Amino acid sequence: EGTLKRKVSTSNSNIFTETSKLTNKKRRYCEDYLAFGFTSNGNEDAPGAQCVVCNKILSNSCLVPAKLRRHFETNHPEYKDKDISFFKQKLESLEKSKLFMSKIAKSDNENATEASYKVSYRILLAEEAHTIGESLIKPCAKDIVMCMLDQKSSKKVEAVPLSNNTVTRRIHDLAAIFRLHLCDAYALQLDESTDVAGLAVLLVFVRYDFNSSIEEDLLLCEFLQTNTTGENIFNCINNFMKTHQISWEKCVDVCSDGAKAMVGTVAGAVTQIKNVAPNCTSSHCILHRHTLVVKNISPSLKNVLDEAIQIINYIKTQPLQSRLFKIMCEDMGSQHTALLLHTEVRWLSRGKVLVRLFELRHELSANLMDHKFQLSDRLTDFLWLSRVAYLADIFTKLNEVNLSLQGKNVNIFNAKDKILSLSRKLQFWISSVGRNDLDCLPMLNDFLEENGYKLDEDIRSDIADHLRDLYTNIIKYFPNINDNNNWIQNPLSLTEKPVSFSTQDYENLIEIASDGQLIQKFKEVSLITFWSDLCQ
Structure with missing residues (x-):
């Protein structure tokens, strides 16, 4: 019996040993x-x-x-x-x-280093001064941790390096990550303008594909020391590309505002970029084109706009008048107590300025009653106010379109859909004004009903002419609004081979449109994600 127990014990020991060997197998x-x-x-x-x-x-x-x-x-x-x-x-x-x-995690305290990078990134996104990390963010974090946790945890926050120089270095390090993402293809957008200090500033934004989404970042912000010619703009960008070893061959498009320094056929910045970037195309900024569409107005409406700005400036440029006007608006229980200044370079300014002026027309008229201001009578002129109401209506609608064209998630197809929608609305507005149906212009329509008047024929003619000019300008600045790229938005809708397609391209598209799994994915994910994953 004892011998049998020893054999069983030895057997079990061997089994556990073999199991252990299997478990610990590397x-x-x-x-x-x-x-x-x-x-x-x-x-x-x-x-x-x-x-x-x-x-x-x-x-x-x-x-x-x-x-x-x-x-x-x-x-x-x-x-x-x-x-x-x-x-x-x-x-x-x-x-x-x-x-x-x-390379960036060699610090003894890796958590503190990671926190330092994350805070520096948020400072970069918020466009705040680098000193805010040590002067505000760290003290606030310490107070929060001490209240919510304990003093020991608060001391750990103190170890996070957030000095001015450290934040600057962190941001430069993060830029290295960004440059790694420029490995496949990228597109640039250029803008050169003069700031209030008289300095010529060149901004270059970049868009690139990362993790099945389109990222947008500021690539370059530099002062142009001398002339703002196309050659100087190109040299500034080219020097940056060489310094940071970013290949021009991966640049697929350059977008600009269409200025001569940008798109000149010989020395334009875009032309020189296309010379060194063989795969690059060029495009005219849709927002800038939209602004060109709405820029020109008839002399009669332009005169009304100029006079409205003069009235606003008469109040806003005099501190005493501004204070008295504010007191009057408060006494009258007005919704607003101040006018808005018009700025030509701010494209959305006209609509907001005119709407505020029209809403405060009664307060303005009462305020200017005792003033020897040559335009005081305009605020009681029915014809003049009718034109102001129309301008406020149309610029508000155009501003809404402009805002819908902005944002990181807007692509060329969204933008073209918005422009196509605007062109169709303009045709509808033209026909409505021709029938004397002004429901599409709510501010003007309410003003006429409030005073029991009908729209003057000369004003109706001016409105119709302005709407027709807007429609003509859309056709001029957006000639390819109905192009043949609808297959990108819906590859399932293509029934015949486009002229620009090779036979192989069309056969590949047929395979995509016939793949049930891809069809299901197309319905579930965004357009950018679908094509980005497919290209990979």
Whole structure:
């Protein structure tokens, strides 16, 4: 019996030993695992498995083809048909990121360094002075942590480096990450203008694809010391590109305001960029084109606009008049107590200025009653007020379109849809004014009904002419509003081969339109995400 127990004990011991050996078995990484989207991570003797798509790290025991394939097919089914070159590209991007992070995380306190970078990034986004980190943000953080946690935790906040020089270095380091993202393609937008100090400032914005979305950042802000010629603008940008080793070959488009210094056929900045960037196209800023559409108005309406600005300036440029006008508005229970100044370079200014003037017309008339101001009678002139009401209406509508064209999430297709909508609305407004139906101009319509008047025929003619001029300008500045790129917005709608397509291109598009999985993805994700993932 004793011998039997010893045999059983020895047998059990052997079983546990073998199990322990199996459990502690160290698996090796195989290069073939990259086909499942995994690279090695950590110790070479017992490496982990890191996914190059989502960066998730699995333990050494998961270095088995079945487990790697299960992770890949469960979490990234959209990439299952990708070849090995796709994963090599992802691996290269991951290694670049690791290399950069290893350079910036050499501090003894990695958490403090990480916090320093995150705060510096927020200071950059808020466009605040770099000194705000140490003078305001750190003291506030310490107070919050001390109140919510304890004094010991508050002392940890003190270790976060946020001095002026540190924040500046952090921002320059973060720019290195940004430059890594310019690896495939990017587009530039140029703008040169003179500020209130008389300095010529060149701004260059960049858009690029990152993580299936379009990112936009300020690439360059420099003063032009002498002339603002196309050559000087190009040299400034080109020097920046060379200094930071950004390739021109990856530039796919340059957008500008259409000024001669920008688009001149010989020495324009855009022309010189296209000479060094063989794959680059050029475009005229849609916001600037929209501004050109609304810029020109008839002499009669322009005279009304000028007189309205003179009335506003008479009040706003005199501090005493501004204070007295404010007191009068408060006594009369007005919704507003101040007028708005008009600024020509601010495109949305006209609409807001005229709406405020029209809303305060009664207060202005009472205020200017005892003044020897030559335009005081305009505020009681029915015809003049009718024109002001129309201008306030139309500029408000145009401002709404302008605002809808702005923002990082707006693409060329959204913008063209908005412009097409505006052109159709203008046609409707022209026909409505012709029928003397003024519901489309609410401020003018309410003004006429309030006073029991009908619209003067001369004013109606001026309004119709102005609306027709706006429609003509849209056709002039947006000639390709109905182009043949609708297949990008909806690849399923294309039924015949476009002229610009090769046979191979059209066959590839047919495959996309016939793939059920891609069709479902097209319905679920944004347009940018769909095409960005497809290109990868």
